[in-house]
Amino acid sequence: AQSVTQPDIHITVSEGASLELRCNYSYGATPYLFWYVQSPGQGLQLLLKYFSGDTLVQGIKGFEAEFKRSQSSFNLRKPSVHWSDAAEYFCAVVPTSGTYKYIFGTGTRLKVLA
């Protein structure tokens, strides 16, 4: 069955430090890939997406993600974290055929230390 794994439930980093959030998927073909962020009390906001082409994708708020087919991964990175980045981050995959349903990971909650 298709699945998305975000192995880190919580991550704590210091402001200004670099960040990498992991996402692995299980699917026969390369799916469409997304990262969303959810701030407290808010809905989900799209950070970036990968459909095809360049495997390094730039998003909003200084985030980027790299698709690695060999590792079935789509990790999210940011070179320097700001306190306002504290939120929950969700990776999502969408199969490339069928009903195009989003399958979300369980999320990684990011805490930023001042």
Added chain:
Amino acid sequence: DSGVTQTPKHLITATGQRVTLRCSPRSGDLSVYWYQQSLDQGLQFLIQYYNGEERAKGNILERFSAQQFPDLHSELNLSSLELGDSALYFCASSVASGEVYEQYFGPGTRLTVT
């Protein structure tokens, strides 16, 4: 602000009751999706409507139903409520269906069943 609106923001009700959650998609979006976010199940896709017709179903209970009206707003009806139905319910919209489109999420309705 994603442009997707949801009402009410909070809802507290008792077991056995019925509630209706409302969603207005972004202007121009024809597709509406409903999701349930709970601590134990994460973010689960419930159902999708496109231009008034049901397009895809996910993990939606038989006690739950939805519809999309001619003006494209959607309602999610939850009946015979149980304690386990307490969750955040998100609506999302996208421009169309049949391919993968970015989904824009509303702020959610927090349902508490007591």
